[in-house]
Amino acid sequence: MLTLVGIVVTSRATKSAALATARANTAAAAATAEPNQRAADLEAFRAIREDMQCEIGELRQEHGRLQSLVYAFVGYVAELSAQMRDAGLEPSAPPARVEEYNRTGA
Numbered sequence: 001m002l003t004l005v006g007i008v009v010t011s012r013a014t015k016s017a018a019l020a021t022a023r024a025n026t027a028a029a030a031a032t033a034e035p036n037q038r039a040a041d042l043e044a045f046r047a048i049r050e051d052m053q054c055e056i057g058e059l060r061q062e063h064g065r066l067q068s069l070v071y072a073f074v075g076y077v078a079e080l081s082a083q084m085r086d087a088g089l090e091p092s093a094p095p096a097r098v099e100e101y102n103r104t105g106a
Contacts, residue, residue, distance in 0.1 A: 081091040094102070 084091045
């Protein structure tokens with residue numbers, strides 16, 4: 001009977017040791033994986049950042065082109081309005097949004 005009790009105790013100790021080893025292995029794997037995950041996250045962040053910087057650059061160029069077009073159009077409309085006034089014609093009032101921009105600059 002003593003042998004049977006010794007086997008049960010040994011079996012429980014072996015199971016406990018195996019469980020502790022499994023937990024330790026899981027913790028070690030997580031500790032090893034974290035730097036790798038951080039590196040992967042950093043690489044993904046850099047790729048996203050590069051894409052966003054490229055897109056922002058393109059939007060800035062487009063904004064500059066559109067702003068240049070608006071300024072050219074303003075000059076053209078002003079010239080046409082002056083020609084109308086020289087011919088004795090009064091041009092129609094600008095839309096409210098244009099009037100607001102002329103007044104506030106925004």
